[in-house]
Structure formats: C-alpha cells, structure tokens
Amino acid sequence: MPTKVPPERPSPRSALLHRDSHFIPKKAVGGQGCYIFLEDGTKFLDSTGGAAVSCLGHGNKQVQAAIQKQADQISYCHTAFFGTDVSEELAQFLVDSTGGKLSKVFIVSSGSEAVEAALKLARQYFLELPAPQPQRTRFISRLPSYHGTTLGALGVGGHVLRREPFEPLLPVTTSHVSPCFAYRGKSDGESDADYVSRLAVELDEEFQRVGPENVCAFIAEPVVGAALGCVPAVPGYFPAMKAVCEKYGALFILDEIMSGMGRCGTLHAWEQENVVPDIQTIGKGLGGGYAPVSGILINDSIVQVLDKGTGVFRHGQTYQGHPISCAAALAVQKIVHEQGLLANVRAMGAYLESHLRERLGDHPHVGDIRGKGLFWGLELVKDKRSKEPFETKDRLAFLIQEKGLQHGVSLYSSPGTVDGIRGDHVIIAPPFIVSKEEIDIIVDTTAVVLEEVLAGLASS
Known part of the structure; x- marks a missing residue:
C-alpha cells in the first residue's frame, strides 16, 4: 500500500504516474x-x-519465441468476431490440467478482471437456472482478504487499508467471516477439527444472518497471499466451507490468482485441499509475467446451465482471449510441465x-x-x-x-x-x-x- 511521505519531499520529474508520485524507481x-x-x-x-x-x-527464450511467432501470425482480433488456435489450445490445456473437473476457461488480462468475471458469472448462473433465483445478490468472503483492486473485486474483499479510500463507492452486497488463520485465530488447545467446526458454524450463521436464499457465493484464497502473507488453511477447512455452500445452494469460488498455477507445489492449489471449486480464478503464474493474462476455470455444472439457458455470458473485455497473451501463457505452462x-x-x-x-x-x-x-x-x-x-x-x-x-x-x-x-x-x-x-x-x-x-x- 502507498505510504505517506513528508510534504517537504520534492516531487521528481516524470510524465508517468508512479505508485508513489514522490519517488521514481530505478529502471x-x-x-x-x-x-x-x-x-x-x-x-x-x-x-x-x-x-x-x-x-x-x-x-526465457522459448517464451519469447512463442510470443514472436504469434505476433507474426496475428497479434489481436476481437473475440466477438473471431477465435484463434492459440486461445483454444490454452483453454484445452487448462481444462485437461484439472482432469476435466472444470470444463471451460474464460481468458482476460488481470487478476482483478478475473475476479470481476467470476462474480458476474456466479450471479448470472442463478438467473439462468430453470427456476431462476434473482434474489441471490450477496457474496461472503473473509477478513482481511484481498481479491483485486477494481471496484467489484475490491468490494468483495475485506482488506481495510485497501478499501478505506473507496468505501463509499463499493458494493454493499458482501459480508465477511473470519479467515482460517491458525497463528492468530486458533485457540490454545483447540484441535484442527474443532477449529474447522467453529469456522463452519460461523459461515453457516452468516448465511442465516443475510438469508441463505440471497447468497450467490463464498469466495476465498486457498493460501492467502498479499493480505495475510502466505497463510494456508488447516486440514479439512475447505471441504467444510464447501459443504456449507452446498447446504444452501450457493457457489464455491476459489481465488488462486496468487497461490495457483504451481506456486504452492501443485498446478492448482485446490488439488491439495481435496475440494473442487465451482469457479476458480487464475493469474500471475499463468503467464509468468511475459504477458498480461488471467482467467477463470468453470465447473461443468455452471456451463450446462448456461448452455441450456441463453448460452451467452453477459460480460466481455476488449482484450479477452488476447492471442499474444494466450501464446505466452501456453508456452509458460508447457515449459513448467515438460521440465x-x-x-x-x-x-x-x-x-x-x-x-x-x-x-x-x-x-x-x-x-x-x-x-x-x-x-x-x-x-x-x-x-x-x-x-x-x-x-x-x-x-x-x-x-x-x-x-x-x-x-x-x-x-x-x-x-x-x-x-x-x-x-x-x-x-x-x-x-x-x-x-x-x-x-x-x-x-x-x-x-x-x-x-x-x-x-x-x-x-x-
């Protein structure tokens, strides 16, 4: 987060708005x-x-070559009109990496965009059901979570410092429960099972407080990144949270922007948690920084509802499925796998x-x-x-x-x-x-x- 700087500090000359306007980083x-x-x-x-x-x-020369090869072929086309081989190949690679547990991929450019897409897809899912549930407008996340910096993503997060300046602009449809943070949240002498049970009761009570029929989804990071500093859940936590969601018909979203795509030792962090999400966000390690790229992986149960409904995800980005970003991500993921x-x-x-x-x-x-x-x-x-x-x-x-x-x-x-x-x-x-x-x-x-x-x- 930005840090306040003494007012007497002179502003350096730069046409670029840096993260701190009083400081120009080394190049x-x-x-x-x-x-x-x-x-x-x-x-x-x-x-x-x-x-x-x-x-x-x-x-990495292999990734650079893949980017150049795609640029030589086509660098951009709008997904409302055209598809590309590279976006299809990346999507198939990612679906296959889940063992088919998640069946579709939506590719965008940043983590915040991926979270925004996940929230909107969760909402649309309930509108597309054979018996629509339009009252489901609420989300439950955890304190002090961080899920992105755009207004929707920031609104679903619970990080006080990041939210504070923009609080009047944020959606009021998200409420928060405690994180699974053993170092500070677990009581002395409390077993993992008892701690999980207590957190499950807290989530259940929050569903009851806001009305279980009103909740779209619960969203959490498998290993909390920027907000808490690499905090993993205790064993059994995520299956218990998913069980509460299933009890009330809400979706279960895992935000793996930071912790996923191999960062925690398996390609998807949820593989270690014995749980499959309804929607998963991915980013950061997806393209390894070689191009801006992120996305969401979608459970087939959601895909089938959309297919039998309008068949149209009412959301889009100018750069979704960007060919060069997809080429970079595909090359990165192939190298991770092959090596x-x-x-x-x-x-x-x-x-x-x-x-x-x-x-x-x-x-x-x-x-x-x-x-x-x-x-x-x-x-x-x-x-x-x-x-x-x-x-x-x-x-x-x-x-x-x-x-x-x-x-x-x-x-x-x-x-x-x-x-x-x-x-x-x-x-x-x-x-x-x-x-x-x-x-x-x-x-x-x-x-x-x-x-x-x-x-x-x-x-x-």
Missing part, C-alpha cells in the same frame, strides 16, 4: 533467470518474482522452509513462518509471546521492502496482517527455477535486512 534494463539487471549496473535477485508472478524467471518444474517447486520449497526456520525460527520478532511450495511468509511481531504487532507508525513493512532493495533482493512486504490495519508480513516467492544457492542468498539477506531495520527502529 530495469534486462533480466535473466532469477535476476533483474538495473540501469546502475545492479544485479538484483528477484526473490518474490515481482508479486509471485515470474514463475520462469526472466529472459517438471513443479517437482522443483516442492523440493526447493522444502529447502526454503527449512532454511527459514533454521535461520529465523528463533528470532524474537519473527512470530510465524508459514506457506507452501515456493510461497512463504514471515509475520513480524513486537512481542513474540503476546503476538503484539509493531505500531503502524513504525511503517515496518515499508522499511523492510526499501532495505531489501538496497541489499539487492525483493521482499514483498505488506501491512494489515492482524486486522487489515495493524501487523506486518514479508512474502518470499522466487521463480520455480530457483536454486539452493539462490535460496541461501535470499534467506541470508532477509535475515540481514530484518536485523538492520529492527535495529534502526530500536534506536529511533
């Missing part, structure tokens, strides 16, 4: 493997793949976890280390025993991210871990091609960064 001029090369000669280790995007790293990179995600993920625990597990200000695959988070606390977070005025997440840049690594840091305002976490999500040697650099540098930032806070 990236090249990249290869896990590294980005900067204009000042710095060799920068991309230890987060941007925002868990660059799954193949940078400069067995998911095995490396699991192996290097286990190594990353062990090294993080060895180096930082006893750190007095590292409250929790959690994650899956190559998707790991550190929650930072002022007091390890009480789990008290640092003060928001300390701007800890911002300082860690800035210090990481000075040390040549990316540390994806965010505030709001505890309640959407307080609390800080760091995400580490290197490319799927990362080596042990690079993980050693990432973990060792992270430890140095934490020590320097925390020492600076202590002395201020």
Whole structure:
C-alpha cells in the first residue's frame, strides 16, 4: 500500500504516474533467470518474482519465441468476431490440467478482471437456472482478504487499508467471516477439527444472518497471499466451507490468482485441499509475467446451465482471449510441465522452509513462518509471546521492502496482517527455477535486512 511521505519531499520529474508520485524507481534494463539487471549496473535477485508472478524467471527464450511467432501470425482480433488456435489450445490445456473437473476457461488480462468475471458469472448462473433465483445478490468472503483492486473485486474483499479510500463507492452486497488463520485465530488447545467446526458454524450463521436464499457465493484464497502473507488453511477447512455452500445452494469460488498455477507445489492449489471449486480464478503464474493474462476455470455444472439457458455470458473485455497473451501463457505452462518444474517447486520449497526456520525460527520478532511450495511468509511481531504487532507508525513493512532493495533482493512486504490495519508480513516467492544457492542468498539477506531495520527502529 502507498505510504505517506513528508510534504517537504520534492516531487521528481516524470510524465508517468508512479505508485508513489514522490519517488521514481530505478529502471530495469534486462533480466535473466532469477535476476533483474538495473540501469546502475545492479544485479538484483528477484526473490518474490515481482508479486509471485515470474514463475520462469526472466529472459526465457522459448517464451519469447512463442510470443514472436504469434505476433507474426496475428497479434489481436476481437473475440466477438473471431477465435484463434492459440486461445483454444490454452483453454484445452487448462481444462485437461484439472482432469476435466472444470470444463471451460474464460481468458482476460488481470487478476482483478478475473475476479470481476467470476462474480458476474456466479450471479448470472442463478438467473439462468430453470427456476431462476434473482434474489441471490450477496457474496461472503473473509477478513482481511484481498481479491483485486477494481471496484467489484475490491468490494468483495475485506482488506481495510485497501478499501478505506473507496468505501463509499463499493458494493454493499458482501459480508465477511473470519479467515482460517491458525497463528492468530486458533485457540490454545483447540484441535484442527474443532477449529474447522467453529469456522463452519460461523459461515453457516452468516448465511442465516443475510438469508441463505440471497447468497450467490463464498469466495476465498486457498493460501492467502498479499493480505495475510502466505497463510494456508488447516486440514479439512475447505471441504467444510464447501459443504456449507452446498447446504444452501450457493457457489464455491476459489481465488488462486496468487497461490495457483504451481506456486504452492501443485498446478492448482485446490488439488491439495481435496475440494473442487465451482469457479476458480487464475493469474500471475499463468503467464509468468511475459504477458498480461488471467482467467477463470468453470465447473461443468455452471456451463450446462448456461448452455441450456441463453448460452451467452453477459460480460466481455476488449482484450479477452488476447492471442499474444494466450501464446505466452501456453508456452509458460508447457515449459513448467515438460521440465517438471513443479517437482522443483516442492523440493526447493522444502529447502526454503527449512532454511527459514533454521535461520529465523528463533528470532524474537519473527512470530510465524508459514506457506507452501515456493510461497512463504514471515509475520513480524513486537512481542513474540503476546503476538503484539509493531505500531503502524513504525511503517515496518515499508522499511523492510526499501532495505531489501538496497541489499539487492525483493521482499514483498505488506501491512494489515492482524486486522487489515495493524501487523506486518514479508512474502518470499522466487521463480520455480530457483536454486539452493539462490535460496541461501535470499534467506541470508532477509535475515540481514530484518536485523538492520529492527535495529534502526530500536534506536529511533
């Protein structure tokens, strides 16, 4: 999130509206493997793949060749008029990757667009039923979730800091329940089964409160990314949540924009949860950053309702099914499959976890280390025993991210871990091609960064 800057700080000259208008970032001029090369000669280790995007790293010649080949054929055509071989091939690859459990794909450009499409499809499904249910206008998500930055996606999320400036503009048809966040939500002595049961009761009660006949869907991330810092659910949680949805005829949406497409060790995160969604969002690792691309995978039960109804999804984007984006995504996914990179995600993920625990597990200000695959988070606390977070005025997440840049690594840091305002976490999500040697650099540098930032806070 943007951080307030002292008003006396001069504005640099740039025609581009950067994320922080008081700061012009260094320019990236090249990249290869896990590294980005900067204009000042710095060799920068991309230890987060941007925002868990660059799954193949940078400069992959096969992907570049696939993009060029598609550009030589056709770079754009409107899907209202034409289709392309590459979009059909990508869709078939993705459907096959689910074992046919999800039968159609809708391709767009960004995670927010994918979530918007998922919400609208959920609504239209209930309008297309043989006995339509137009009263279903509500969604239930979790605190402090983040599902995207457009108004619809932001509205279905529950992240206070991200929502706050736009609250008067957001839909009021979403309500929120607690996340499955064992570090902060699970009671002392409470078993996983009891914790799951308690959360299932909470979701059931929320259905009852808003009227179960009014709910379109429940939406959640299998492993919570930016909002909480790589928090996986405890065993049995997602089957229990889906059972509540099925009890009341609502849809079950899994947002895998950040945690999916191999990031957690299986191509789809839900494969590890023993549950199949009605709608799944995908993005980030889908195209690995080589082109803007995202999408939704759709359960055949929904597809059949649309086919027997109007047959028309009343939603569209100018760049949906963009040929170059589809070519990039297809090339990325073929490389991940053919080179067995998911095995490396699991192996290097286990190594990353062990090294993080060895180096930082006893750190007095590292409250929790959690994650899956190559998707790991550190929650930072002022007091390890009480789990008290640092003060928001300390701007800890911002300082860690800035210090990481000075040390040549990316540390994806965010505030709001505890309640959407307080609390800080760091995400580490290197490319799927990362080596042990690079993980050693990432973990060792992270430890140095934490020590320097925390020492600076202590002395201020």
